Amino acid sequence: MLYLVRMDVNIPHDLPQEQAQEIKAREKAYSQDLQRDGRWKHIWRVAGEYANYSVFDVESNDELHGLLQALPLFPYMKISVTPLAQHPSAIAQN
Numbered sequence: 460m461l462y463l464v465r466m467d468v469n470i471p472h473d474l475p476q477e478q479a480q481e482i483k484a485r486e487k488a489y490s491q492d493l494q495r496d497g498r499w500k501h502i503w504r505v506a507g508e509y510a511n512y513s514v515f516d517v518e519s520n521d522e523l524h525g526l527l528q529a530l531p532l533f534p535y536m537k538i539s540v541t542p543l544a545q546h547p548s549a550i551a552q553n
């Protein structure tokens with residue numbers, strides 16, 4: 460199942476810089492592991508914003524929720540999820 464996910468990041472200004480850098484490094488490693496195993500299919504920066512649009516390919520809502528909840532930046536993100544279905548006019552099956 461495919462999901463379009465938007466993540467808006469809002470790290471509090473009073474979080475120590477070193478701690479923020481450590482969380483971002485863990486986030487990057489976690490994200491890249493999921494990209495390598497194929498469950499995090501796309502990640503795009505929203506131009507001009509500390510936000511991304513991502514596409515996940517997972518088995519269920521529960522699996523997606525588990526992956527998102529484990530994001531190191533999860534406490535500092537607003538996340539919105541849109542389930543995707545096939546469009547009848549699409550020439551490619553995703």
Ligand SMILES: O=C(O)C[C@H]1C=CC(=O)O1
Binds near residue numbers: 466486
């Ligand atoms: O920078 C972001 O958009 C937030 C987050 C998502 C993946 C990652 O490495 O950082």
